[in-house]
Amino acid sequence: MQALTQPLRGMPRLRDRYGDAFTTYMPVFGRVVVISDPAEIKQLFQTRPDVADTPDRNLGRVLGPGSFFALTGEEHRRQRKLLVPPFHGRRLAAYETIVEEEAERELATWPDGQVFATLPSWNRITLNVILRAVFGAEGTEFVQLREVLPALVTLGSKLAVIPVPTVDWGRWSPWGRFRAIRREYDAVVERLIAKAQQEGNLDQRDDILAMMLQSRYDDGSSMSHSEIADQLLTLLAAGHETTATTLAWAVERIRRHPAVLRDLVAEVDAGGTALRDATIVEVQRTRPVIDMVGRQVRTDGFQLGRWAIPKGYGVIVSIALIHDDEKIFPNARVFNPSRFLDAKPDLYQWIPFGGGTRRCLGAAFANMEMSVVLRTLLRDFTLEPTDEPDEPWHSRGIANAPGKGGQAIVRRRTDRASAATTGAHSEVVR
Template sequence: MSSAGRDSANANERLMTSASISNVSIAESMDRMPPGPSDTVLWQTIRFRRGRQHYLPEMHDRYGDVVTLRVVPGGPFVILRNPEHIKEVFRGAPEIFHAGEGNSLLVPIVGRHSVLTLDAPEHKPARKRMMPPFHHERIAALTSTMREIAEQEARSWPIGTSVRLLDRAYALTLDIMVRVVFGVDDLQRAAQLSRALRQVSDIGLSDILVWIRPELGKVWPWRNVVRNLEHADELIYAEIARRRKDPERSLRTDVLSMLLEDEPNDEVVRDEVMTLLVAGHETTAVALAWLFERLLRHPDVLARVREGIDQPKDAYRTAVFKEALRVRPVIHNVARRLTEPIELGGYRLPAGVAVLPSVGAVQSDPRLWGADAKEFRPERWLEGTPPQNAWIPFGGGVRRCLGAMFAQIEVETVLAGVLRAVELKAVDPGDEGSAMNHITMIPKRGARVSVVRRLGS
């Protein structure tokens, strides 16, 4: 089979797999489910899909820490705010709490071999295989490249002109992905791969329909979604083949080269690098945008961060990173689908139900964080121990994001690099609202900034 034929077959197979996984049958006996709204399934679905940052805290305030939502596809969902309940989920047996099924809609992009879509017992060896590139020493060796990319990007921004920092963060983190993760040095190939990966990651809510109904892939506009994925696959497989033939591959420090050392199956490697794209590119870009959105509206915090930008590690910069992700979480919930009935929070939950720790709700709960829970105050991270299981932007347990340290180092490195290169100000002085985009919560106006002046050039 030709490369293009293989890519098409793989894409179509992943679409069919996603469709079959999403049709999980739920036990007819719902036992004693937690309380929840009596609104129609359609209305609950619309509110959850388009505004969960407001909807979930509202439902918790109305019904308590354990709430049932009837949402399609994949529902009913049991939403959790209590840290003790969240701990039970994260520490629960992987054979019972299936995160892979909770991520089943991602199968068409990340594939069947992704740590995001696998469940026990296949998940553990797959995760172990992906861990070596994320050892702290290996990530630290890549920071100089990240810093160079960040400073070069920031110095390209025009002085006095409004810039959507979210768009620039997408471009910047994708550049890091192509050069640091894929290790593509050729500028033309890097640009081509960047464009293809951006098209794949730029999936709208209506595009997801083709993952649920694969037959839509034959008609416009969903045909373009499938074609974009096939094109990206073709380029990724070409990079894999090129790297396998590289006689100096063992000396390279990029993630792709490291993954190839122990994995002979090209499809597995393809799924692993696509996982890094989905889990590490868009989420990191959004985190960066929110970080700058918060910083530029808190000049005292910004001034203190600037004091430490020449330090490789700065405790206050890390505190700012953590606080930004607390008050502006990129992902508002994670999911586990039950394979067996369980007792949780005083309720008997049947097999097939998805339980969702509510990231945004637990991270803004004043019972845990105090009366100033919604305020951006990085000093709280230097004053004492934060509440356990109440800061979960990377999930938890055996499914905690394995790229969490990579993301933190990347964000802190890029932040320092940009601040070395330019002085910025927010275009709009007021706090920026949020909006759903794919699975992430983005600044509603794109975190618009303008460059006051360039520094050090």
């Protein structure tokens, strides 16, 4: 339980006692092998799905049977092939305007010169971005989803780490409440689908719902409405709270590193991106929102590096342990974005988005969103540094958030406004 709820202390203590691989029991997952050796992690991520694939007990329990988390083998490959394109290239660039609009709208409400938690703002921004860019929602459906989805995600993230009860306790139980909210969500998605099909301009829209409605599998068949609803919810769950929480950690980190903050502001004013991108990578390394990613062994005699792992066992990669490995990241406990200025991270060692065929397909979208939001913040506000102690880790079920919500003190910038605007414009053009 400590490993699940206190990753900063739990996993390191187990590693210090047992070494870089150990077997333990985790609620929901059962008996698992936890690994943190880079070679073994790489082998696991490269293993064929028929040998080791997503655990049977995963987020698919709350996101639905059509979710990426629930799909395995060929079904997972088919749907992933359909949904990769909108997260790259022209479509990804088109979403930048949406992100900046939502960031400017939310940041305009911030108090001047007062301490406040930024996490609620990041949650609102990322939710609105997904509703527009992914769901294509507007009007009544936009309002309804803004009410339904936060409750669905918050409750679902807590239920995902506890066993499903064998007895149905009805609508007043946590699972009963979740299913009732899910029915509301499904009804709104059905209305969105019906409206999109009635309007008939799908090829002129950039949102991912429109793309899903037009997409076809290799055999010519289309996605069912239930598959679309499950995948839309999956994209929301994967890209809403996690991105918002990482932004809160980013504020928490850069306020405690004045030199980094100063250089970030100078770079924004000059229209650059390199240090900001490296800072986002370093935040994800030092403060991973999701602490573990796993597979389940599906064949007998799976040889993983030094270990022979029986069929049915789970294999958990501890993200915190690999990110804290001194052999991979010298002075690993030091927040140092410059380590990623001249070298992109190895995707088998820096794994906030998972790895292999299960790596989050929205990783590029999330990093773009965080970059645009931080650019907007540093362009329009002076973020005051602090010498207060680090904010503690707080488990929100699936995500690990800063315990005080990423507190900040900001003041609206009046200096170099025209230079900042010019820099931001040139960056969008590029």
